[in-house]
Amino acid sequence: MSGKVNIVWLRRDLRLEDNHALSLALRGKYPVLVVFLFDRIILDQLPDKNDARVSFIYRQIEFLKRELQQYGSDLLVGDTTPELFFEQLSKRFTIHSLFYNRDYEPYAVDRDRKIDHWAHGKGIESISLKDHVVLEPQEIRKPDHTAYSVFTPYYKKWREKLADGPLTRYPFQTNNLLKTTPLPLKSLQDLGFKYNPLESTFKRHIGDFSAIHYEQNRDFPAKNATSRLSTALRFGTVSIRSLVVQALKENEVFLKELAWREFFISILHLYPHVVTRSFKPQYDAITWRNDLKEFELWQKGLTGYPLVDAAMRELNETGYMHNRMRMVAASFLCKHLLIDWRWGESYFAQKLMDYELASNNGNWQWVAGSGCDAAPYFRVFNPYSQQEKFDPQLTYTRRWVRELGSSKYPKPIVEHSIARDRALQTYKEGLASFSS
């Protein structure tokens, strides 16, 4: 093809409406070609070829292709590494500018730096934009310009900044899309994956979700009272700005949850050591028991603690777990079983459809006590009182632990008060050994 084009590279912003990079490119001088890459560096690391997240992305790519085809354009889809992809594109098209929305995870930052460098070498302008968050890590700073590591003052600042003005929306104007004949798309099988129908159970759009009664009901796993939009936010099928606008109108507690997401994105971005190490270094001095058999029982939902088991089975069967259940199951692993939070984090990373490094790591470290602004280590969730408070009728528990009450259901693998005392002692000794 001849003539200059601008490229928009979609990544975790898989939508056309209210997409900052796309909207800006469409207002530019050159026709816009939208591209997506099945990044082999990421895909080749996925052990499960039946991964529902790949199916979710694949279906979204099909939707986007159809939508763009309606306007005489298409989505060009690659299946290689980023550097090769752009090298190939630059042979097919005369690229004036490359537009993309910023991603703050360590892998993405490194990848984008390399692509920017490559583009620079080719004389291609590379333009990155804010889209994935409403306020970026560098926008929320203390008066002395250092970063916040405690949520409450972070949130206060975040809220003040939000009040500065209405959030901009980025319209999708179709007249400047590059016209093209339909472009091919490899099948999911040719990409090395199988279709997993679980993907279709996850929402892609806000739909009829209302946050008006969010805080009264959100902690009860049997109620369908949270947005279930974490997967849509993860892959950007929903714009964070539209959710924030809704939260501002409907519910401050819901807004705060959206801010937690940005807080953990900021922590990961500014303190990338948290990927492998505790935010607070003294927590790496804890001697974990790391019993493999107990880890397996926890994974399978066979600990003999009904609420923990229900949570783990929900995760295994659906790829989702309710937030309070995530806290209960994670606390049980770190405190009751004294298994390293990194083991649990990595299991969640394999199973959660909404898996996001920043939120998963931040929350695991919060539960383990090792994270920024974490729960104090002596706060050990009691699975029995959590059960009484949040699932008193066992509605949620029985949904997942069908054999509850029968002889098939296992006895508790540890006794609560013994496990609690053991956790407190082990944490205390570990922390003391660090400072001595």
Ligand SMILES: Cc1cc2nc3c(=O)[nH]c(=O)nc-3n(C[C@H](O)[C@H](O)[C@H](O)COP(=O)(O)OP(=O)(O)OC[C@H]3O[C@@H](n4cnc5c(N)ncnc54)[C@H](O)[C@@H]3O)c2cc1C
């Ligand atoms: C151990 C543990 C691991 C977690 N791992 C992840 C993960 O990998 N990916 C993920 O998106 N969330 C994670 N969370 C946070 C939270 O559990 C989920 O975001 C939430 O349950 C998703 O359901 P929802 O969309 O209905 O949430 P809602 O209650 O409707 O909240 C709306 C949105 O706010 C954000 N949010 C809510 N709570 C949190 C929180 N505690 N931390 C960060 N963001 C939050 C999410 O984007 C969520 O979609 C984890 C929590 C724990 C305790």
